[in-house]
Amino acid sequence: MRRRHFLTLPATAALAAPGSPSALCLNEDNSHWFYTRAGKTLTPEFVSSFVDQYAGTQVREILFSGNSQRTSFASKVWDPVWNGYDPEGPDDQPLLHSTPPEARAGARKWIHTAWELWRKGIDPYELWIARARQKGLSPWMSMRMNDLHNVDDPESYLHGSFWKQHPEFRRIPWRAVDWRDRAFDYGRAEVREYHFRLVEEYFERYDFDGLELDWMRFGFHFQPGREIEGGRLLTEFMRRTRRLADSWSRKRGRRIRVGARVPSRPETAREMGLDGALWAREGLVDLLVVTPFWASIETDMPLELWRRLAGDQVTLAAGLELLLRPYAGYRPLQFNSIETVRGAAASLLDRGADRVYLFNYMDSQTEMPDRENYPTLLRECGQLATLAGKKRRHVVTYADTWAPGEAAAAQLPKKVEAGQWAAFRLHVGPRLSRARVRLEVEGGEISELRANGDLCKPAGREEGGKPGPAAGFSCWDAPQGLNGFVVLDLRAASACHIHWVEVAG
């Protein structure tokens, strides 16, 4: 327990003690603000005031992402996003030349806003950290460890020079089929050193409560099959980060935290070299975020298992994403709404999460379609007490991240032959006093449906809603309230495909 002595240092609005109320974490990505505030008059107050909307909500930690392959601040060790940018030049200037013409103006917004702030001597992260602290929020920075946006365009404005100059440092140098093939290979010492330079700069540059290492952007850091040995290298990387945090804690006279984002299931995480449970047990991280990648919110993450593995000392956060899919190929694309977020939050908090962590839930552009509910979400979805009695939806989704070659499972879609039974499993959190089962059934009929063995009553059809299938839902009402895990057993009267399963209450 070599870090025990820090516990006596004052913790300014930082992670709370075990047993304290749950809350929200909010991740503000490294481009959204710059895109959406393009063209505004960028005064320090204007920049700072962005944070104010989160004051007085359930957001406790606000995490500002500062980089993808480039930084949105004036890094001395990596390329800032405006490297090579000519503010006077046309949209097809060299930096943006490879970008499709229709995307250039948008890309330029981010670059230009970041450049303009730099020219004016304004560091937005410095201002946001100060304002967050002033407003009682705990300010963190978040570093994306292997961001792969646009790697199918090797000349994209997004890429750092180190990535462009060293194709031999990619995790699959013999193939470039998938974005993930072109990720940096952290098995290479050069890659680890290159990234650690930015870790150091974050600590030197910003006076945050904690630094999060976001290993889930994009999650694949090693040659296929080399993940276990790679994981040992990353654990060493985390130890080094912890030591650095400790040394800055001493300098600043208060404990500086470390966080990490890792895949949603412990064995997959370990087999991807992202052994978050070990990092927590070793005291290397104070905040452990378990999360899907991006393609869907993952409503059934084994928080109980994570807690046992990671221990009671770590703050365990359940990561949400903005999209919702019952399975990978589901069409059309669906977004979460306040009701599906309530459902996921109620379940994950009930299963032991200390935090609900919002990723891609920003105040505009990348946001819920029911944007009018954003302030409500920020005031409700961090605690069971404020979720109690509110309408919520528990939707069966799937896990979007698996170790290379790992067998991937999904409950949906499911074909059910005439006369056959099929079962679905989901977790609905604390007791719902009334529970309605909603299904998307294609090409057949369901003759009987049971919830935990209890016969449910047909309740006709409902329109699809948002999110939901365009064709609408077939509905059943459970005879009594439900809580925790629920098994739905249904029998097909005629052969059908099930595409969507939820319990709403």
Added chain:
Amino acid sequence: MRRRHFLTLPATAALAAPGSPSALCLNEDNSHWFYTRAGKTLTPEFVSSFVDQYAGTQVREILFSGNSQRTSFASKVWDPVWNGYDPEGPDDQPLLHSTPPEARAGARKWIHTAWELWRKGIDPYELWIARARQKGLSPWMSMRMNDLHNVDDPESYLHGSFWKQHPEFRRIPWRAVDWRDRAFDYGRAEVREYHFRLVEEYFERYDFDGLELDWMRFGFHFQPGREIEGGRLLTEFMRRTRRLADSWSRKRGRRIRVGARVPSRPETAREMGLDGALWAREGLVDLLVVTPFWASIETDMPLELWRRLAGDQVTLAAGLELLLRPYAGYRPLQFNSIETVRGAAASLLDRGADRVYLFNYMDSQTEMPDRENYPTLLRECGQLATLAGKKRRHVVTYADTWAPGEAAAAQLPKKVEAGQWAAFRLHVGPRLSRARVRLEVEGGEISELRANGDLCKPAGREEGGKPGPAAGFSCWDAPQGLNGFVVLDLRAASACHIHWVEVAG
């Protein structure tokens, strides 16, 4: 640590201290010996001598299963298998009337042998326990907690009167589609009490080193969706068993162990109400066996995760089964051979198992087709040292047990379109100095295959072998040795289906 004081009691050939060499457990089922010894002259020495073949092998714990729904000994609390049996009667006597005519003579062998021993005043289990101890083996009894053989025939000779008289105690009283629907519902106090009576009798009747509660015969003990609350009841059942073991330990002056068999993956186990990790952490079990049910050996069980969850004090056993399937629908049926057992054992021991636990590996009838290798298996497959340098095969299989409704995953079969890549993942244990990849490919060709990124060399075709596909294998040789997790990336020249994947060395 209320059981700490027992550690000072002498442990007669019982579970060894942490760090001691690994070994084998062998489960002798409750009918095999009786069937296969029918018609022999049943002297005490003949009965006892059955155990001798395991002396001087790597078998440390030999576990005698004493019951399915009936007991093979003269139980006072359950029905012995000969209840209702008329030794002078015909094969179609009432007890066997519902059994198909062609199966009656076989069934009768078990019943008659057990009856004959009872008439002669011979208790085979008592003799086996004594002989095992004399030969340096650690004798255990194993109790099947919810055996469902033949439940599709409600009148079968196999069933106990309690099961027959109480259809309302079954876990799915509203359906009888699957054998598992007719399992006892341990959510019922009456069911728990009925089973605890037999637990008590085992302790009273036999002077064993340990009692194993076999929750994997057949693994489903609760109404669908009631498994978490059910799990709390089973944990209480295990606590009660532990207290009983402790009281017998005091009487007998040496520590008496408790064991349990649970599903192969921690979250599935927990969601089936079989929280083996908790039982180990709480000191309720000394031996924890993680295992598939029956349909296939499971070559990729997360032993590292189990170890972390269950702790260092428990003896962790990896359960093997006799069958081998790449996926549920694979045809024809395949059995393990010495080489596939070596592969599984090498991997599972390398991943931290203290024991390789053989289930359905008996000396006749239910046995490996390459029966001549049985003595070798018993002398090799319990330790990495004796496996080193021997030919072994690491075959991709699947998990046959999932909680009701849980999304089930399998790597195979896999369709690969022309020009596309597919990945497979398997664990090959300690370093293989040479590694050959063998695939069953249907309807197309593979143009490139890589093992952990290294290009493999085409090595032509091989006959299928046993086990193996009738059509034979397409083979590649890895350029260097492999160990631990291996990812095979392959590219299809033309569209194909992959049905079998293995690495042999």
